[in-house]
Amino acid sequence: MSTMQSRTPWQVTRSVWHAxxxxxxxxxxxxDRMGWFxxxxxxxxxxxxxxxxxxxVSGSHQLITGADFIPWMIVGMMGFFLVRENMVRSQGAIxxxxxxxxxxxxHPSDAVFVRGYLDGLLRTFVFLLFILGGLLLGLDLFPDNAxxxxxxxxxxxxxxxxxxxxxxxxxxxxxxxAKIVGMLTMPxxxxxxxILPLNMxxxxxxxxxxxxxxxxxxxxxxxxFFENYKVVHGTSEIYxxxxxxxxxxxxxxxxxxxxxxxxxx
Numbered sequence: 001m002s003t004m005q006s007r008t009p010w011q012v013t014r015s016v017w018h019a020x021x022x023x024x025x026x027x028x029x030x031x032d033r034m035g036w037f038x039x040x041x042x043x044x045x046x047x048x049x050x051x052x053x054x055x056x057v058s059g060s061h062q063l064i065t066g067a068d069f070i071p072w073m074i075v076g077m078m079g080f081f082l083v084r085e086n087m088v089r090s091q092g093a094i095x096x097x098x099x100x101x102x103x104x105x106x107h108p109s110d111a112v113f114v115r116g117y118l119d120g121l122l123r124t125f126v127f128l129l130f131i132l133g134g135l136l137l138g139l140d141l142f143p144d145n146a147x148x149x150x151x152x153x154x155x156x157x158x159x160x161x162x163x164x165x166x167x168x169x170x171x172x173x174x175x176x177x178a179k180i181v182g183m184l185t186m187p188x189x190x191x192x193x194x195i196l197p198l199n200m201x202x203x204x205x206x207x208x209x210x211x212x213x214x215x216x217x218x219x220x221x222x223x224x225f226f227e228n229y230k231v232v233h234g235t236s237e238i239y240x241x242x243x244x245x246x247x248x249x250x251x252x253x254x255x256x257x258x259x260x261x262x263x264x265x
Contacts, residue, residue, distance in 0.1 A: 012105050020097065020106070020114040028118060039126055043077050050195055064197055066228035071134060071141045075225050076194040078127045079153070079218045083160035084185055085119040090164030091171030091178045094262055101263045108262040109255040112168045116161045124153070144227040152221030155237075159217055159244045165251020169258055172265050192218060198232045210234045213243035 007015075029036070050073060064072045090112050097111035134141030143149035171178040189195065192214045198206055209215060210232070217240050219231040255262070 013110070016105050016110055017114055020100070020110060021118060024114055024118050028122070039122065040129065043074070043081065043126075043130070046077060047073060065199075065230045067222065067226035068140055071139050072222060072226065072229070073195065074130055074134065074139075074141065075222050076192075076218045078123065078130065079156045079221050080189060080192055080194045080214065082120065082123045082127075082153070082156050083163065083214055083217070084188070085123060086116045086157075086160030086164040087167055087181060088185065089119055090115055090168045091181065093164075093168055094172045094265070098263075098265075107255070108168070108172075108259060109165070109252065112164055112251075112255075113161075116164045120157045120160070127153075141225070143225045145224045148224035149221055152217065152224050155240055155244065156214075156217040156221065158248065159213060159240065162244050162247025162251055166247055166254060169251070169254040169262065172262055173258065188212075188214065191215075193232065194218065199230070206232070206234070213240050216240040 047070065051070060093111040093115040094108045096115075097106070097108075100106045100111075101108070131141045167177070167181060171181070191209050192212060193209075198209055198215065201209070215232065216235050216237070219235040220237055220240065222229055223231050223235075
């Protein structure tokens with residue numbers, strides 16, 4: 001008589017993640033026919049508008065030292081969108097998977113991890129399309145240090161995952177926080193140095209803006225793409241990863257502490 005072989009906890013978790021990933025992927029890519037269009041059209045529209053504005057503000061004057069303006073902005077914008085997607089979309093991950101919590105193997109953190117992983121994959125694919133398109137158009141969009149660029153991209157992805165873990169708990173237990181985060185995304189776009197270089201700002205203001213870990217991640221990946229680029233003074237990889245590790249640890253602790261409340265919410 002054969003006995004049923006029990007699975008290890010890791011095998012169970014992997015099966016849960018795979019099933020939730022396929023569910024989320026089909027929902028994101030198939031349910032909304034305009035989803036792919038907006039994922040590409042949004043950064044294209046930003047780039048077109050900012051290039052148009054720059055032509056009036058600075059004329060032919062080069063604002064960026066060591067990099068062309070359009071490739072510089074594309075790299076920063078893609079890094080920012082990678083973090084923003086995890087911040088914003090993770091807040092609805094738990095409520096979207098509420099029906100699955102009837103299975104004891106599924107936890108609220110699984111929904112956040114899977115959504116963050118999928119968002120990162122989609123943003124990576126879009127970024128690769130922009131790099132390919134930029135190269136075909138003659139833009140300097142190939143990284144001068146590919147390994148460093150990959151590490152910078154993964155660092156921003158991990159930072160976004162940390163924000164997502166924390167905000168998924170607060171956004172579920174206190175729905176008003178989701179509205180606040182949505183309102184902050186546009187100011188963050190400006191103060192993270194995505195559109196205009198922060199080196200232009202006075203030192204006393206820059207000291208406060210450098211508290212934002214997204215600035216450090218965006219500057220790090222720009223330095224990997226443009227070897228002659230002069231990063232904003234005070235950029236630190238250690239500071240970026242201190243934020244990343246702290247947010248991920250805090251997010252996991254919050255999920256452990258409020259797991260039952262998140263399931264019942």
